[in-house]
Amino acid sequence: xxxxxxxxxxxxxxxxxxxxxxxxxxxxxxxxxxxxxxxxxxxxxxxxxxxxxxxxxxxxxxxxxxxxxxxxxxxxxxxxxxxxxxxxxxxxxxxxxxxxxxxxxxxxxxxxxxxxxxxxxxxxxxxxxxxxxxxxxxxxxxxxxxxxxxxxxxxxxxxxxxxxxxxxxxxxxxxxxxxxxxxxxxxxxxxxxxxxxxxxxxxxxxxxxxxxxxxxxxxxxxxxxxxxxxxxxxxxxxxxxxxxxxxxxxxxxxxxxxxxxxxxxxxxxxxxxxxxxxxxxxxxxxxxxxxxxxxx
Amino acid sequence: xxxxxxxxxxxxxxxxxxxxxxxxxxxxxxxxxxxxxxxxxxxxxxxxxxxxxxxxxxxxxxxxxxxxxxxxxxxxxxxxxxxxxxxxxxxxxxxxxxxxxxxxxxxxxxxxxxxxxxxxxxxxxxxxxxxxxxxxxxxxxxxxxxxxxxxxxxxxxxxxxxxxxxxxxxxxxxxxxxxxxxxxxxxxxxxxxxxxxxxxxxxxxxxxxxxxxxxxxxxxxxxxxxxxxxxxxxxxxxxxxxxxxxxxxxxxxxxxxxxxxxxxxxxxxxxxxxxxxxxxxxxxxxxxxxxxxxxxxxxxxxxxxxxxxxxxxxxxxxxxxxxxxxxxxxxxxxxxxxxxxxx
Numbered sequence: 001x002x003x004x005x006x007x008x009x010x011x012x013x014x015x016x017x018x019x020x021x022x023x024x025x026x027x028x029x030x031x032x033x034x035x036x037x038x039x040x041x042x043x044x045x046x047x048x049x050x051x052x053x054x055x056x057x058x059x060x061x062x063x064x065x066x067x068x069x070x071x072x073x074x075x076x077x078x079x080x081x082x083x084x085x086x087x088x089x090x091x092x093x094x095x096x097x098x099x100x101x102x103x104x105x106x107x108x109x110x111x112x113x114x115x116x117x118x119x120x121x122x123x124x125x126x127x128x129x130x131x132x133x134x135x136x137x138x139x140x141x142x143x144x145x146x147x148x149x150x151x152x153x154x155x156x157x158x159x160x161x162x163x164x165x166x167x168x169x170x171x172x173x174x175x176x177x178x179x180x181x182x183x184x185x186x187x188x189x190x191x192x193x194x195x196x197x198x199x200x201x202x203x204x205x206x207x208x209x210x211x212x213x214x215x216x217x218x219x220x221x222x223x224x225x226x227x228x229x230x231x232x233x234x235x236x237x238x239x240x241x242x243x244x245x246x247x248x249x250x251x252x253x254x255x256x257x258x259x260x261x262x263x264x265x266x267x268x269x270x271x272x273x274x275x276x277x278x279x280x281x282x283x284x285x286x287x288x289x290x291x292x293x294x295x296x
Numbered sequence: 297x298x299x300x301x302x303x304x305x306x307x308x309x310x311x312x313x314x315x316x317x318x319x320x321x322x323x324x325x326x327x328x329x330x331x332x333x334x335x336x337x338x339x340x341x342x343x344x345x346x347x348x349x350x351x352x353x354x355x356x357x358x359x360x361x362x363x364x365x366x367x368x369x370x371x372x373x374x375x376x377x378x379x380x381x382x383x384x385x386x387x388x389x390x391x392x393x394x395x396x397x398x399x400x401x402x403x404x405x406x407x408x409x410x411x412x413x414x415x416x417x418x419x420x421x422x423x424x425x426x427x428x429x430x431x432x433x434x435x436x437x438x439x440x441x442x443x444x445x446x447x448x449x450x451x452x453x454x455x456x457x458x459x460x461x462x463x464x465x466x467x468x469x470x471x472x473x474x475x476x477x478x479x480x481x482x483x484x485x486x487x488x489x490x491x492x493x494x495x496x497x498x499x500x501x502x503x504x505x506x507x508x509x510x511x512x513x514x515x516x517x518x519x520x521x522x523x524x525x526x527x528x529x530x531x532x533x534x535x536x537x538x539x540x541x542x543x544x545x546x547x548x549x550x551x552x553x554x555x556x557x558x559x560x561x562x563x564x565x566x567x568x569x570x571x572x573x574x575x576x577x578x579x580x581x582x583x584x585x586x587x588x589x590x591x592x593x594x595x596x597x598x599x600x601x602x603x604x605x606x607x608x609x610x611x612x613x614x615x616x617x618x619x620x621x622x623x624x625x626x627x628x629x630x631x632x633x634x635x636x637x638x639x
Binding site: 069095171 | 414418421423425427468469470471472494495505506507508516537538539541542543544545
C-alpha cells in the first residue's frame, strides 16, 4: 500500500522550503512571500468583502487545515490571502511531514481508515448529525432579544462553528473520498462521492445562507446603533472590527468610507498563480486540489 | 518494599496493587467506574489525587482507601507545587486552570489565563467533538514556583513567570500544537521538555525556543514521560506510531518505550522483555519515589478501535533497573490511563 501512497511523489527531491529553520534551530512556518498562491475557484468568493474574508474564508481555512493535518496530509496549513482584493490560497509546507515522507503517507492511510472503510457509514453514524447541528447553531445565532454584548460574545464562537463544520466534513467525507479515488483505502469511492453531494448540500445550500443571515442580523443591529449607516455596510468591516463595534458601540463609519473609496479603485484581475514555481508533485499539494474541488 | 502500592488508573476505576515479597497482588479497587486520567501522589502529605474527566478531582488522605471529591469540573491534569505540598493545580476542558492552596479544600480559578489575546486562544481547539481544547499537562518549575507551564491539547504551551498573574504563549518552534506533556528539568531549570502528538522538543531557554530532539526515535506520537534528575537527566518516554485513529491497523499502536540518558538529546528504545512493537498503547510511565531505579508503565487498548464484542484491557509492567529489564506485573480488566507508585 505504501507504494500506492507514494507513487506520485518524488521522495528523493531535496525540499528546501518546508520551514525556515536550519538543523537544530526552531522551526517557523514560511512567510507569505515564500509561498505559491493560487485562486481557489468554486464556491469561495473570488473577491471577498473584508467580512467575508475574515469570517467565511478564515473559517474555511481553519477547518480544512485542521482536517488535513489530522489526517497526516503532508502540509502545515492552507493559508488564505487577499491580493489586490482577490482571494488566493496557498498550501504551507510541513517540515515535520517532509522529514520522513514515506512514514507520513503511511500514517495518512492508517489514520483515515476509520473513514475510508465506509464514508457512508461514518457519515450516517456521526458526521451528518454534527454538520447539521452546526447549521442549527448558525440559525439560532443572535435572537432578537439579545443585547449587543451578548451578540458580541456569541459571534466569536459563530466563526468557530462554521470552521468546525468545514473540519468535520473535510476530515470524514471530502478528504477520504479523494483518498479512495486515489486508491488509498478499502472503501467504495462511488458511494463516497454520493456522500460528498449530501455534505455539500448541508454546508453550501443550507449553511452558507445561514451564515449570510446571521451576519445580516449583525449589520442591522450595528446600523440601528449608529455604528454604520446601512446594514450592508457591515460587509466592509473585518470580523474583529465587527466584534469591537458590538462591544463598544464605536463609530465604524470612517473605516467603511475608507474601504468604499479603496474598492472603487479596483484594478484588473490578477494572474491565476503567484509566487515561486511549484512542481506539481510538491508534497504540500498532494491531493489538495482534489479535496478543494470536492469541498468547494 | 513493605507498604508499597502501585495505583493504576483505568477507564473504570483505580486498582491498587500491593507488594508482597516482590509479587504484586490486587489489594483493592477504588473510584469504581471512574476514568482516572491522572493520579498524583504527594509523598510529603501522603495524599493521593486523581483527576476524573467530566467529574472532578478526588483526594485520598489514607493511602487511597477513602476518596473525597474536592473539586467538580472536567479535569484533565494535576500538579503539585514542589515547594509547597498544599498547593495543587487542576487543568480543565475547556482550557482553564484552578489552584488550591490548602491541599484541595478550596479552589480558585487562575483567571488571567483567559486574558491571553484572541490570536492565541483561537488555537485552543480539539479535533474530537465538541472541539474544545484542554490542559493536559501542568509543570511547576522545580526552582521557582511562580513559573508554571501548561501543555494544551490542542493549543501549544503557555507559561506564567509570576504565579499566574500574566501568561505568555511560548509555542514558537512547535509545528503541531497537540501538547501531551511539558516538564522542566529539576537539575537545569532553563531546560524544558515537551512531548507532542507528532514530535519531541527540547528548550534550553525556559521554553522560549523549541527545537526537535529526536535522535534515535522512530515513532512520532509521544505521550508521557518521566524524568530522573541528574547532571544529564534521564528521561523515559512512551510513544506510538501515528495518532490513535491510525491504530485501527492490524499492528495497532505500535507502541514503544524510549530512554534518553543525556537530557533528551538522544534516545534508545528499551527492550529487556518489552515487545519491540506493542499493540496496546503505553499511556503512562512513573518512577518509584523510594527507589530511583524502579519504573512502572501502564498499557491500554484504545477503546474506540476495539471490535464490537471484544473486551478492552490493559497491563502493568515493572522494571527494577532503570528500564534495562521488564516483567509484566498484571493484566487489568480495563485500559490503563495513568499510574503511580506510592506508600
